[in-house]
Amino acid sequence: MSQSFAVVTFGCRVNQADSLVIENELTSRGARLVPAEQADLVVVNTCSVTASADQGARQTIRRLVRLNPDVRVVVTGCYSTRRPEEVAALPNVIGVVSNTDKEKLTPLIGANGWLTTAQRFGDGDEACGATTVPGAGGRTSLTLRVQTGCEERCSYCIIPQTRGRGRSRPLKDVLARVEAAIAAGYKEIVLTGVHLGSYGRDLADGTCLAGLIAALARRSEDVLFRISSLEPMDCTEEIVDLVMQSPRLAPHFHLPLQHAANRMLAAMRRPYLYEDYHALVSRIRSAMPHASIGSDVIVGFPGECDEDFAIMERRLRELPLTHLHVFPYSDREGTEASALSNKVEGVAIRARGRAVRDIGAEMARRFRQSQAGTTTRALTLDEGWSAVTPNYLKVRLDRQIARNEWIDVKLSEDALSGVVMS
Numbered sequence: 001m002s003q004s005f006a007v008v009t010f011g012c013r014v015n016q017a018d019s020l021v022i023e024n025e026l027t028s029r030g031a032r033l034v035p036a037e038q039a040d041l042v043v044v045n046t047c048s049v050t051a052s053a054d055q056g057a058r059q060t061i062r063r064l065v066r067l068n069p070d071v072r073v074v075v076t077g078c079y080s081t082r083r084p085e086e087v088a089a090l091p092n093v094i095g096v097v098s099n100t101d102k103e104k105l106t107p108l109i110g111a112n113g114w115l116t117t118a119q120r121f122g123d124g125d126e127a128c129g130a131t132t133v134p135g136a137g138g139r140t141s142l143t144l145r146v147q148t149g150c151e152e153r154c155s156y157c158i159i160p161q162t163r164g165r166g167r168s169r170p171l172k173d174v175l176a177r178v179e180a181a182i183a184a185g186y187k188e189i190v191l192t193g194v195h196l197g198s199y200g201r202d203l204a205d206g207t208c209l210a211g212l213i214a215a216l217a218r219r220s221e222d223v224l225f226r227i228s229s230l231e232p233m234d235c236t237e238e239i240v241d242l243v244m245q246s247p248r249l250a251p252h253f254h255l256p257l258q259h260a261a262n263r264m265l266a267a268m269r270r271p272y273l274y275e276d277y278h279a280l281v282s283r284i285r286s287a288m289p290h291a292s293i294g295s296d297v298i299v300g301f302p303g304e305c306d307e308d309f310a311i312m313e314r315r316l317r318e319l320p321l322t323h324l325h326v327f328p329y330s331d332r333e334g335t336e337a338s339a340l341s342n343k344v345e346g347v348a349i350r351a352r353g354r355a356v357r358d359i360g361a362e363m364a365r366r367f368r369q370s371q372a373g374t375t376t377r378a379l380t381l382d383e384g385w386s387a388v389t390p391n392y393l394k395v396r397l398d399r400q401i402a403r404n405e406w407i408d409v410k411l412s413e414d415a416l417s418g419v420v421m422s
């Protein structure tokens with residue numbers, strides 16, 4: 001009888017996309033997907049972007065073993081890539097698979113007998129990967145990883161060390177997976193990567209992100225393509241124009257700024273100035289007044305003085321953004337920044353984090369206000385009592401509609417809920 005398994009995922013959209021592929025490859029061989037506490041085998045797909053991410057993985061593995069002493073654990077992802085010995089020493093860990101070998105994880109599970117399944121590993125493995133269906137992993141949209149690895153050297157970031165050099169899926173393979181996903185019923189597909197903007201550069205055959213997006217914009221099916229996080233230096237005028245002109249592309253950008261003081265951007269080794277960033281988001285805002293434009297910022301980077309932070313606050317208030325993700329600086333051993341002096345006190349980091357989150361909350365409130373009373377399309381989610389709009393507003397519905405349906409919804413005064421019009 002086929003054994004049971006679970007996949008526990010930490011971290012970014014790239015990890016979520018990888019986990020969905022692992023889930024799908026194991027279920028397509030007859031293995032049973034069950035809650036982690038009941039599984040024979042648990043694959044833990046780790047993150048290592050902060051120290052607490054590592055700790056979270058350790059705590060989860062120990063908890064699973066307490067609840068299910070016979071569980072077998074295979075660990076993959078950035079933490080297992082950065083600290084394989086440390087991970088291998090955790091209880092019940094029978095396999096440690098680095099990011100570089102992650103695409104071989106399922107055959108590895110078969111080859112090592114870590115899981116017995118109805119269909120033997122290797123029998124009829126689809127080159128293109130069978131696809132899941134809307135709702136798999138609790139998600140209505142499909143997150144499709146088209147690239148991994150990164151060639152940049154942001155001084156605070158451990159990811160180039162854990163994900164390696166930039167590697168892109170060939171365009172033909174990406175389009176085949178899009179075809180399979182649409183055939184499986186997906187109506188929203190999110191493009192993701194570790195450094196998505198560098199898509200195709202390693203292929204040296206002219207493939208690039210704008211080319212991929214243009215190909216998707218030409219599709220006739222009623223499917224929405226969403227670009228996940230895009231480094232500002234990669235968000236070209238061509239990409240902005242494609243999004244502006246095509247109903248297939250979500251008017252939604254996530255452009256990590258990280259800091260608004262040029263002195264800090266230089267210390268972070270971010271390859272742009274604040275003025276470049278301001279020009280980019282201002283152009284998007286004037287081209288698409290209803291677009292969602294989110295960003296990431298780090299507070300408490302080593303050497304960040306009161307004046308740097310005051311510049312950040314003042315400039316964030318002038319940027320036409322719609323929401324912020326705020327990250328307290330976290331020392332990552334092995335990064336250039338971790339060797340810097342002038343570390344900022346924890347109490348100051350927390351206070352600055354609160355201040356910037358308040359600015360982010362005001363941005364989100366102002367954006368919802370600007371959408372109040374408008375009628376827009378939306379894709380129904382979960383149990384059908386909520387939906388997400390192309391410009392990334394999640395709204396409660398006044399009546400239940402089946403998951404994964406396009407509807408027209410009239411947004412309320414605070415744009416937190418809506419009346420189903422169709």
Ligand code: SF4
Pocket residue numbers: 150151152153154157158159160194195231
């Ligand atoms: S672009 Fe910078 S922050 Fe992003 S993964 Fe690469 S090194 Fe890290």
